[in-house]
Amino acid sequence: MARRESLLSYLIVGPFAIVLAFPFYWMLMTSLRSDNDLYNIENVPYKFNADSPTLANYRFLFEETDYRQWLENTVIVGVVVVGITLVLALPAGYALARLSGRWGQSVGVGIFLTYLVPPTLLFLPLSRVIADLDLNDRLLSLILVYPSFTVPFSTWLLMGFFKTIPPELEDAALVDGASRLGALGRVVFPLSVPGILTVVIFSFSLVFNEFIYALTFISDSETRTVSSAVPTELIRGDVFYWGALMAATLIPAIPLALLYNAFLNRFIAGFTGGAFR
Amino acid sequence: MAARGRRWQDTFEERRFLAPLLIAPAVVFIVLLVGLPLALAIYLSLTDATAGSLSGEFVGLRNYLDAWDDENFRRALRNTIIFTIVSQAIVLVCAGFLAHALVRNFRGKWFLRFLILLPWAAPVALSTVGFLWIFHSLYSVVNWTLTHDIVPGSPAFYPYRALNWAFARDFWPSAIQITPIEPIDPPQWLGEPNLAIAAIILIHAWRIIPFATVIFIAGLASMPPEIDDAARVDGATGLKKFWYVTFPLQLPIALVALLFGIVFTATDITVVQVLTQGGPFNSTQILTTWAYATGINGAALGEGAAISLYLLPPLAFVAILMLWFARKVEVT
Numbered sequence: 001m002a003r004r005e006s007l008l009s010y011l012i013v014g015p016f017a018i019v020l021a022f023p024f025y026w027m028l029m030t031s032l033r034s035d036n037d038l039y040n041i042e043n044v045p046y047k048f049n050a051d052s053p054t055l056a057n058y059r060f061l062f063e064e065t066d067y068r069q070w071l072e073n074t075v076i077v078g079v080v081v082v083g084i085t086l087v088l089a090l091p092a093g094y095a096l097a098r099l100s101g102r103w104g105q106s107v108g109v110g111i112f113l114t115y116l117v118p119p120t121l122l123f124l125p126l127s128r129v130i131a132d133l134d135l136n137d138r139l140l141s142l143i144l145v146y147p148s149f150t151v152p153f154s155t156w157l158l159m160g161f162f163k164t165i166p167p168e169l170e171d172a173a174l175v176d177g178a179s180r181l182g183a184l185g186r187v188v189f190p191l192s193v194p195g196i197l198t199v200v201i202f203s204f205s206l207v208f209n210e211f212i213y214a215l216t217f218i219s220d221s222e223t224r225t226v227s228s229a230v231p232t233e234l235i236r237g238d239v240f241y242w243g244a245l246m247a248a249t250l251i252p253a254i255p256l257a258l259l260y261n262a263f264l265n266r267f268i269a270g271f272t273g274g275a276f277r
Numbered sequence: 278m279a280a281r282g283r284r285w286q287d288t289f290e291e292r293r294f295l296a297p298l299l300i301a302p303a304v305v306f307i308v309l310l311v312g313l314p315l316a317l318a319i320y321l322s323l324t325d326a327t328a329g330s331l332s333g334e335f336v337g338l339r340n341y342l343d344a345w346d347d348e349n350f351r352r353a354l355r356n357t358i359i360f361t362i363v364s365q366a367i368v369l370v371c372a373g374f375l376a377h378a379l380v381r382n383f384r385g386k387w388f389l390r391f392l393i394l395l396p397w398a399a400p401v402a403l404s405t406v407g408f409l410w411i412f413h414s415l416y417s418v419v420n421w422t423l424t425h426d427i428v429p430g431s432p433a434f435y436p437y438r439a440l441n442w443a444f445a446r447d448f449w450p451s452a453i454q455i456t457p458i459e460p461i462d463p464p465q466w467l468g469e470p471n472l473a474i475a476a477i478i479l480i481h482a483w484r485i486i487p488f489a490t491v492i493f494i495a496g497l498a499s500m501p502p503e504i505d506d507a508a509r510v511d512g513a514t515g516l517k518k519f520w521y522v523t524f525p526l527q528l529p530i531a532l533v534a535l536l537f538g539i540v541f542t543a544t545d546i547t548v549v550q551v552l553t554q555g556g557p558f559n560s561t562q563i564l565t566t567w568a569y570a571t572g573i574n575g576a577a578l579g580e581g582a583a584i585s586l587y588l589l590p591p592l593a594f595v596a597i598l599m600l601w602f603a604r605k606v607e608v609t
Contacts, residue, residue: 006383013378013389016371020483021392023407024399026418030410038416044425045418088303095299107300113596114311118544121589122567124572124582125317128328149311156305180295211402211547212565216573226400231551235406242410250404253399260398261391268495 024253031057032245038243057243065234066222067248073139074225074252080143085150085203086196093158094184098167100206108159115152121214122148126217137220145213150203159271161195162188198266201259208252215220226252316493322583328576344538344571349559350584353567357476357588360563361542364481368538370490375486376493397487404552408480412466412552416511420463435460470560473553477561480552484598488541491535496530497523529602536602544588564588 030038034051043049061067063211096108128143135141165188173183214228221233230248234241260267302596322340326333329600342433344350379390396404411418437458445457458464500523508522546565549555555562555570562570564587572581 005381009378009381009383009386012374013393016375016486017389017392020486021395023404023483026394026411027407041415045416045421088306092303095296099296100300104296104300107304109600111303111307113600114307116540116592116596116599117311117315117549118540118588118592120544120546120568121318121592122311122314124568124578124585125314125321127573128321128326129317130315130579147306151303151306151310180505193337203402205398209400209402211400211550212569215550216569220377227400227547231402231406235409240293242413242416245406246410249399249403252403253395256400257391257395259392261387264394264491265495268491 002019024250027246027250031243031250033057033243035243054064057241057247060241061244061247065244066224066229067226069222070226070229070233071252073223074227076206077139077146077225078204081146081150081207082200082203084143084147085154085199088147088151089154089158089199089250092155092198094162094188096155096159097162098170098255108156111152113152113155115149119149119210123212123216125269126213130217137218137223139218139223141217142210142214142225145217146207146210149210150206153206154199154203157199157266157269158192158195161192161266163192163197194266198263201263202267205260206258208245208256292553299430318582318586321579322586324579326578328573328578333579335580340580341587344580344584344587349562350567352559353555353562353564354586354587356561357543357565359474360478360481361539364478364485364534365538367478367482368485369467369535370480371491372493372534373380375490376497379490380494380497388492393490394487396484400548401484401545402551404484405480405548408476408552409467412476414465414468417463417466419466423458424460424463468557468558473561475555477552478550480548481545484548485538485541489538492530492534492537493527496527499530500526532602533599540592540595543591 013205031056032053033048034054035054036053037043037049040049091110096104096111100107128151130136130141130145133141135144169187169191170180170183173187174180178186209227210225211227215232218224218228221229224233226248230245234245234248321333323337324333325340351525375393379386379393410416423440424435426435428434437460439459440455444453444455446454449500464472466476504522504526508518513522544565546563546569549561549563549566550569553561555566564584568581568585570578571584575581
């Protein structure tokens with residue numbers, strides 16, 4: 001019985017896994033093939049042919065394009081945005097979970113709802129504001145705007161997380177004479193490391209994902225982030241570097257997917273309001 | 278001295294003061310960067326502002342009416358609705374099957390789950406570039422696979438023949454009927470309106486399926502095992518159990534996944550902007566890309582804002598639905 005059931009699982013999950021992961025397999029295959037191999041219509045694309053496999057595309061990507069710069073830009077923006085997000089969302093999430101009554105619940109829901117206001121509604125007015133502040137073509141514009149979508153979700157996620165830490169632990173520390181901040185630092189903080197890590201990873205991956213703000217605010221090749229640079233700078237007119245392009249798309253995807261997998265259950269708790277765990 | 282310090286600290290630690298103090302920075306930031314731009318978008322949509330300035334003459338609802346009068350806008354609106362509904366229908370069915378299979382334990386589950394999650398974790402703009410290559414006009418792997426013998430050495434089997442046999446027939450309604458595929462003239466996925474629409478819907482479904490699946494799994498895993506036993510005692514198995522037990526219990530969480538999926542698809546600009554930029558001949562424009570084309574490329578800031586604001590009422594509706602479900606889940 002158990003065997004038959006797991007066979008059924010393989011039969012359902014297997015084909016889906018192949019279809020869903022195929023584009024990434026294809027990016028890998030393409031990135032390892034030489035131009036001679038790639039642009040010969042006679043070749044079987046599933047096999048390596050002339051001069052393949054080769055790392056030439058990766059070499060090209062890192063040596064002949066600004067790819068390294070784009071990765072660096074994205075990481076810089078990501079790190080700063082994660083910092084801002086934590087500074088704003090940690091206290092808010094804690095206070096909403098512990099210190100506020102009925103109105104706190106409403107504020108929490110209100111904060112979460114702003115996550116539903118998409119960048120596609122805001123990029124037009126913001127493009128004007130950014131231009132007026134003279135922030136065009138500067139990473140600062142992204143650092144300023146990105147927390148607008150990382151803070152709401154992170155606050156919501158942390159609020160749910162703090163609710164799962166028993167308040168008795170803190171009360172015990174308070175009775176023992178610790179101040180609230182002391183109780184926070186010594187009792188609550190060590191317990192909330194997984195929640196904080198989730199917020200870090202989630203915010204970071206949102207920064208890697210963001211496209212429309214980066215596209216409208218920044219038009220200078222060297223200041224772009226990966227998501228906006230690869231589709232615009234590496235695809236120029238009729239000249240396509242498909243091998244290098246596929247390497248460029250694959251490189252950020254794999255580490256992000258590994259991180260996502262590790263923290264999956266916490267993301268789900270965030271999206272479902274902690275009601276299902 | 279010490280007593281005064283103590284009193285200050287007491288006041289500071291009183292919930293009445295501490296809570297707003299901790300919440301305020303986040304709220305102020307959100308109001309400044311979401312609330313104000315939203316208000317600004319509404320203001321701009323009522324003026325004739327252009328890219329050069331932040332203000333313009335007040336023109337009432339003219340931008341909304343002008344946008345509506347454009348045939349491209351109406352097509353963009355229709356496309357937004359079609360892309361969202363069709364892709365989410367595909368997502369619900371696939372995620373339902375996947376979640377039921379993945380909630381069990383079996384060998385290699387971790388790896389399969391990793392493969393299934395890839396589309397959700399990868400940056401959308403980059404995976405869409407991957408699809409540009411998959412649907413390339415000359416080197417499309419889809420076309421190669423369709424028009425080549427996939428069982429080498431055996432009697433020739435060309436998948437395109439099977440497809441032609443199944444779908445290139447007059448008795449199908451035109452929506453699913455395909456023009457016969459010829460190896461000489463393979464389908465131009467991104468060059469033909471209908472095929473480009475199909476490609477966009479598939480990409481949206483592809484990237485949302487993992488998200489819906491993991492949420493469904495969480496819902497299934499939260500079902501108490503007693504319910505399983507009770508259903509078995511009452512003789513409910515298979516489809517019957519799904520319809521009378523699993524489905525009603527999973528409805529709230531499935532709706533959460535669906536509502537998120539709708540928001541993610543309807544408000545997305547990345548897939549269409551990278552894949553087709555609304556082409557060929559504006560046949561795949563959606564509200565967001567049309568707003569970009571009007572407001573940024575066309576420099577008509579006011580009208581662009583008006584176009585994107587057509588998304589606001591449905592979004593508000595979805596938000597209300599979500600709140601309603603959240604309350605319902607909390608009560609039970």
